Amino acid sequence: MDPNSYQQTVDEIAPKRPVLKNCLKAFVTGGIICSVGQLISYVYMYFFSFTERTASNPTVATMVFISMLLTGFGIYKKIGQFGGAGSAVPVTGFGNAVISAAIEHKSEGFILGVGVNMFKLAGPVIVYGTFSAFVVTLIKTILVKMGVISW
Amino acid sequence: MKKFGLLSCMLLLLAGCSDEKPQVSIYHVDDDQEEVEMLKEVFHDNMKISEASGVFFDHQLVVSLQVEPLSKFSKEKIANSIEKEVKSLFPDHEVFVSSDLKITWELKKIIEKQPTEDALKKDLDELRALAKENT
Amino acid sequence: MIFSVITAFIVGGLICVVGQLLFDVAKLTPAHTLSLLVVIGSVLDGFGLYEPFIDFAGAGATIPITSFGNSLTHGAMQEAEKHGFIGVLTGMFEVTSSGISAAIIFGVVAALIFRSKGKVS
């Protein structure tokens, strides 16, 4: 069988991903998660001494905490099947990736299982976040030193 | 898709409400109405400001402001230009401007209390320390 | 305040739609998608665009994973401004990132208290 013509057959018959529907679901799910984040940040600003800028750190930590509960009770994967990127892109999705791997690999022990595998899924985010931050800052620093731009 | 339409309508509606003059509350420890009016003018002239507060105290001036939602993207720039303007108006004052919501809330609390000079100094120092935190 | 929640909803939602398009149209895996978004956040901060974006959208900009890239770059740039090239290396985790530490801490906590249940209901 010719692979190319076969791929055409597959494209014709296999069900398509419902892109528009998925996008709408992602929009709503992601929107709700971010709104919850916004409300939590108001709580931190109103009741504690956090400013708009500094409230984002405890807010993110709280969101990850909520993500831990939802992951542990098996709810986050259902949100994930519904919301797709809507639940994967917010920091709760990052938390879910770390926490689900930690729970999953508990069976191999806390060092070789949890410790080694925790960042199995979320690792690339930190690696490439850090590396791109390095590159971007390096370029900017060079440009500033050359006097092309200023900070 | 309906949702998008609805939300954009709301956006327009809310943006359309910005004709009103900003809410301004100013507290002057020595009750110098001339200075208060001068500061009020600055805010009233700027269409992008929705809310502003100020406290005069011992040659110091602490200002907080909130900008119209759709101008929030350039919040930092607006705050900087206001800071410059206020500084040129009150050259003998030590001016501090913040556009943070938390600072607005705290400053309003202070103004409501109408505190004495000593209490004010302590509160305002705390406020400025808070606003300077980065993380 | 209500308006800020709405902006957070819309902006956060739109970033997620970008992620969904990367999933469904570009056929990227979640790991590829999230890595790409983090890099985008970092580059935007390089152009000084991410901070005004946070001013505008609040949690709509700080909750999506793009803000990781922003805070990493922001920390590095702040240090670089003060200390030059050395700061590029040392400042990386200066402003970052409760997200990472929270994920590690709660990950271990979760491993202590939960076990995977397995099935959809």
Place this chain on the structure above:
Amino acid sequence: MVKNSRTYQFPSKPSIVSTAVAVGPLEKESPFHPHFDHVYEDERLGQETNEKGHSQLIEDTCNLAIMKGGFQLPDIDLFLGGDLVNQMTPTNFAARQLATPYMGMFSACATSISSLITASFFLETKQMDRILFGAASQHNAVERQFRYPIEYGTQKPPTGQWTVTGAGYGVLSHNQVGKPFVQSATIGQVVDCECTDPLDMGSAMAPAAFDTIQRHLAQNKGTSYDFVMTGDLGKTGSAILQELIKTSGVSSYLVDQYRDAGAEFYGNNDKFLSGASGAGCSATVYLGPIYAELLAKQYKKILLVATGALLSPLSFQQGESIPCIAHAVELSME
């Protein structure tokens, strides 16, 4: 490409004399569930880890199959079986408990049929009398190996399939009147149509199934089957296979008499997307409901084609396509 189209006949007509099928809690939702011997309430069978539970599932089902046939462990000359977990440790560990002569088999999800074919050949030599064969899979143990941690919230596309928790084992012995027997078999060739999407196994496996069916029918011209049943192509894969059969015109009657175990396993429940998959899928359906219906003489002659995707997480990450295989066995009932 020259195709080796050999089909093997088994003149001694080895019979499947007993079978046992056990499944996990979720498989209760299957329309086939009246034919399952045992439904476990716990995915892990009360064991500490998913892998231990998997092993226990295999051990229990094997013992049940032996018992149902009225045999004792020492009566079993050979145990042929496999699963999908790394190096097949669950089956290996179950074999440790069973303490019978053992050979591990791996044809991914086609293991149920590849072990049956192998067992038939061994019996044909007359050197063995009873062979235990079959396959099993456990959802959690397989998912965590091939995809993501169980609790990770990822969106599966409509082509995705759900790995079955289930085990199906049978005892193959010399011909026995009143029991279904193996008439002929075709050993599959590896077919690769350059499919790369690990969340669309059905499309990847359909050409392999088509290839094997085509070769088997070419050698058994004139034979008519009550139906042909593939293993776990799912709704997507079986639709594609039907299209392939239709356009090739090999044997158009097949279009109506075609079934797929994976597509039928969970009924029309959308939660399971394209249907069931896993080594346990074909094993439980073939040795559960289909075996029962053969025993009841509802069918006289059927063709079972189990399909397997021969990938690993490593091969997928290295950008390799997904090679697939399908093995066919013709079961008869007189």
